[in-house]
Amino acid sequence: MSATPRNLLPLLVLPAVAVNLFTFLWPMLNLAGLSFREGLPGGGIGAAFSLATWGDLLADEFYLEILLRSVGMALGITGLALLASYPIAFFVHRADARWRNLLVVACISPLLISAVVRTYGWLVILGDAGFLPVILRGLGFAPPRLVFNMTGVVIGLVEILMPYMILSLLAGFGRLNQTLEEAAASLGAPPLVVFWRIVLPLTLPGILLGCLLVFVLTVSSFITPKLLGGGRVLLLATEIYDQAIVTLNWPLAAALSLIALGVFGAALLVYGRISRAAERSIA
Amino acid sequence: MIRSGPGRLFFTVLVALLFLFLLGPVLLVFPLSFAADSVITWPPSGFSVKWYLALLGQPDLALALRNSLVLAAIVTGLALVVALPAAVAIGRGQFAGRDALMTLISMPLLLPTIVLGLALLILFVGQGLIGSWTGLVLAHLLVTVPYALRVLVTALGTLPASVEEAASSLGAPALSVFFRITLPLMAPGLIAAAAIVFLVSFDEVVITLFIVGPKLTTLPVALFHYVESRTDPLVAAVSVLMVLFSLGLVAVLERAVGLRRAVGGKGG
Numbered sequence: 280m281s282a283t284p285r286n287l288l289p290l291l292v293l294p295a296v297a298v299n300l301f302t303f304l305w306p307m308l309n310l311a312g313l314s315f316r317e318g319l320p321g322g323g324i325g326a327a328f329s330l331a332t333w334g335d336l337l338a339d340e341f342y343l344e345i346l347l348r349s350v351g352m353a354l355g356i357t358g359l360a361l362l363a364s365y366p367i368a369f370f371v372h373r374a375d376a377r378w379r380n381l382l383v384v385a386c387i388s389p390l391l392i393s394a395v396v397r398t399y400g401w402l403v404i405l406g407d408a409g410f411l412p413v414i415l416r417g418l419g420f421a422p423p424r425l426v427f428n429m430t431g432v433v434i435g436l437v438e439i440l441m442p443y444m445i446l447s448l449l450a451g452f453g454r455l456n457q458t459l460e461e462a463a464a465s466l467g468a469p470p471l472v473v474f475w476r477i478v479l480p481l482t483l484p485g486i487l488l489g490c491l492l493v494f495v496l497t498v499s500s501f502i503t504p505k506l507l508g509g510g511r512v513l514l515l516a517t518e519i520y521d522q523a524i525v526t527l528n529w530p531l532a533a534a535l536s537l538i539a540l541g542v543f544g545a546a547l548l549v550y551g552r553i554s555r556a557a558e559r560s561i562a
Numbered sequence: 563m564i565r566s567g568p569g570r571l572f573f574t575v576l577v578a579l580l581f582l583f584l585l586g587p588v589l590l591v592f593p594l595s596f597a598a599d600s601v602i603t604w605p606p607s608g609f610s611v612k613w614y615l616a617l618l619g620q621p622d623l624a625l626a627l628r629n630s631l632v633l634a635a636i637v638t639g640l641a642l643v644v645a646l647p648a649a650v651a652i653g654r655g656q657f658a659g660r661d662a663l664m665t666l667i668s669m670p671l672l673l674p675t676i677v678l679g680l681a682l683l684i685l686f687v688g689q690g691l692i693g694s695w696t697g698l699v700l701a702h703l704l705v706t707v708p709y710a711l712r713v714l715v716t717a718l719g720t721l722p723a724s725v726e727e728a729a730s731s732l733g734a735p736a737l738s739v740f741f742r743i744t745l746p747l748m749a750p751g752l753i754a755a756a757a758i759v760f761l762v763s764f765d766e767v768v769i770t771l772f773i774v775g776p777k778l779t780t781l782p783v784a785l786f787h788y789v790e791s792r793t794d795p796l797v798a799a800v801s802v803l804m805v806l807f808s809l810g811l812v813a814v815l816e817r818a819v820g821l822r823r824a825v826g827g828k829g830g
Contacts (some may be wrong), residue, residue, distance in 0.1 A: 287736070288651050295648035295667055295707060302704035303670050306681035313684060363580055370577040385585065391808045392588055393765045395785045396801040400587025402793050403594050406602055410590055413604040441584055470569070499674030501768050506789055516676045523680050523772070533684070536677040543673070 314534035322527030332530040342518075342535070349515040350542060352433065353497035359437045360444045360493045361486065367441075368448035368485075372455065386445045394439060394502045401435040401507055402426060427509030435507045440496050444489040451485015483557045491550040498542055515539050588805060595798035602793055613799040623800065626784035633695075633780060634763040637702040641759045642752065644703065645710035650740070652711070653718030654726075664715075668708045678704065679772035686773065693775015701773045702766055706759040713758060717751020718744075757815040761808065 314332055317325035325331075336342050371382045389397060404410045405425035415422040425431050455478065463473045479486075501516040508517070515535060522532035595613055597606035617623065648667070652660055670678060682701050683692065691697030721744070729739045745752075767782035774783050781804075789797055 288655050288657055291647035291651035291655075292663060293647075294644040295711065296663070298644055298700070298703050298707055299667050299670075302682065302700050303678075304666075306678075306685040307673075309685055310677070310681040363583065366573065366577050367580050367584070370573070385581065388809070388812070389584065389588060391761060391812055392805055393767070393782055393785075393801075393808075395767060395782050395789060396591070396797075396804055397587050399785075399789050399793070399797050399801060400591050402789070403590050403602055403604075403798065404587060406793065408601070408603045410604045438583060438587065495674075499676055501676050502786060506786070516674065519676050519680060520771075523683065529680075529684055532680055536674075536680055539674055539677055 310533045310536060313530050314537055316530045318528035318530040322529075324529060332534050336531065336534050336538075345513055345515060345518050346538060346542075348513070349498055352429070352514065353494050356433055356436050356440065356497045357490050357493045359433070360440050361490060363437060364441050364444035364448055364489065365486075368445050368452060371445070372449060372452040383449070386449075387442050389439070390442045395506075397439050398435055398503045398506045401431065401438070401503075405431050405434065405507075426507055427511055429508070429512055431507040432504050432512050435503045436497055436500055439500075439503055440493045443492045443496060447489030447492060448482065448485045451482045451488065454481045454484070456481075480557075480560070484554060487550060487554045487557065491546060494546050495543055498539060498546075515542070591798045591801045591805070594795050595802045597795045597798070600794060602795065606795075613795045616796055617799055617803075620796070623781070623784055623788075626779050626781045629778065630764055630781040633698055633702065634760045636695075636699055637706055637763040638756050638760045640699065641703055641706040641710045641763075642756060645707050645714055645755070646752075649711055649714035649718055650744070653715045654723065664711075667711055670704050671708045675705070675768040679769040682769065683772040692773060693778050695778070697773050698770065698778070698780070701769050702763045705766060705769065706762050709758050709762055710755045713755040714748070714751055717748050717754070721747050754815060757811055761811060765808075 313324070315328055315330065317327075317329040317331040319325055367386065371379060371386065374382055402409070405412070407424070407426070409425075412422045412425065423430070425434070459481075460473050460477055463477050464470070468476070499516060501520060504512050504514050504517055505520070508514075510517075515538065519532050519535045519539065522528045522535065593609075594602065594606065596609045596611065597603075598608035598610040598612065599606055648663075651657075652664060679701075682697075682704070686692050686697050686701075689697075691700070725747070726739050726743055729743050730736065734742070765782060766780075767786055770780050770783050771786065774780065781800075785797060785800060
């Protein structure tokens with residue numbers, strides 16, 4: 280404390296607070312306010328307070344469909360990412376110390392690679408003349424279309440978000456103790472029962488955190504749905520972009536943004552509820 | 563749990579397949595970047611370095627790359643200058659609202675980037691900041707200062723305050739304690755923060771998409787628009803270079819401080 284006199288404190292935090300006010304608080308409040316204005320044809324914005332934007336939004340089933348599709352897709356991707364990540368995390372957790380670090384780096388290294396590059400990688404694999412369709416045709420199958428539809432978006436996002444799930448699971452696996460499983464098994468519990476009654480409950484906090492992360496990251500993902508969906512998979516994030524950049528209806532884009540934030544808030548609430556209940560059931 | 567023969571083999575094969583799924587897109591980009599074809603075909607009809615040579619004939623991408631590097635360098639310097647004093651205040655000071663301040667500054671990382679980008683677009687249009695360096699730098703500070711602050715606060719937390727207290731009790735003025743004791747001890751944290759800020763800025767695409775103008779764009783945004791309109795192996799060549807660049811930077815980070823310690827407090 281002696282190194283930073285009390286009267287210096289405001290001065291020290293001033294730059295960071297100024298950046299936050301100018302690039303975060305002010306723009307976000309401005310955005311919220313804009314949703315209560317009317318978008319005029321040609322990109323104009325009405326000057327007066329108006330509920331027209333919210334009225335149009337809530338009356339149009341198209342936006343309800345987009346919301347349901349976004350949330351449904353995010354739930355599906357969360358489940359798939361969990362299924363794909365759990366064995367990896369379990370394997371890494373149990374690996375020898377000298378392999379463990381290498382495997383952890385392999386799991387998180389995709390995080391350091393641009394989402395555009397990784398999505399492009401999926402176009403290379405799933406595209407009509409790509410790796411997977413060519414192999415499938417070689418084996419005598421007629422592969423369905425794998426890109427520019429929901430299938431491609433789901434496959435790409437599951438892979439792109441898996442590192443977050445693996446990291447969360449690994450953090451949660453710290454509570455796992457092999458002697459506990461061995462005790463259960465030596466008392467005659469079959470492997471599946473050991474997994475269901477011992478391993479799963481103990482690793483639940485990590486599972487829940489991973490699910491929360493993947494869910495909110497899916498809802499806010501834009502690059503992958505845009506490129507792998509080819510403009511045919513309409514979600515909250517892509518619709519916000521289209522309204523803002525193509526249609527130039529900023530009040531509508533602002534209102535859709537607030538709905539996306541609402542989905543985030545709801546996800547946090549559900550997460551809080553479930554994890555408290557889970558903690559109680561373990562304790 | 564899994565120790566018997568067939569079960570163990572099945573589990574190992576499953577994990578290998580899942581790893582292949584996780585790393586496949588990045589790994590397949592490498593052979594494709596050496597394809598001799600003019601569109602993506604599998605397998606490539608032959609191998610060549612023509613797409614790497616073609617990169618030299620892409621002045622737009624070269625300019626975007628230069629912009630991205632300059633931007634990331636400016637943002638790295640500014641983010642550290644902004645975050646370091648705040649980190650010292652939060653890490654060493656005891657004041658009301660410390661946690662609230664940390665939450666406020668971390669908040670942008672918790673919200674969808676598409677919403678942040680839109681909010682900045684609407685505000686920046688009025689200020690004439692769209693398509694300007696100032697606008698890009700400010701937008702990138704929004705998402706990099708939180709990382710820098712986190713890493714620096716963590717780094718300060720691992721330093722014993724007693725050394726600083728000893729220096730100041732011997733009469734050293736506060737500023738000289740900071741520059742001669744605290745700052746040198748924080749070097750690994752500063753390197754980690756700089757590397758993370760550089761990577762985040764260099765990779766940022768969604769927010770940047772809203773802020774760029776026709777005359778000023780970054781590499782990820784240029785690549786996004788390129789992939790949106792066509793998919794030829796040129797992007798594979800760029801991707802390979804970007805992957806190698808990222809891995810190189812991470813290797814530097816790993817040597818300087820240890821990767822997992824550096825990203826430990828990040829939490830996605």
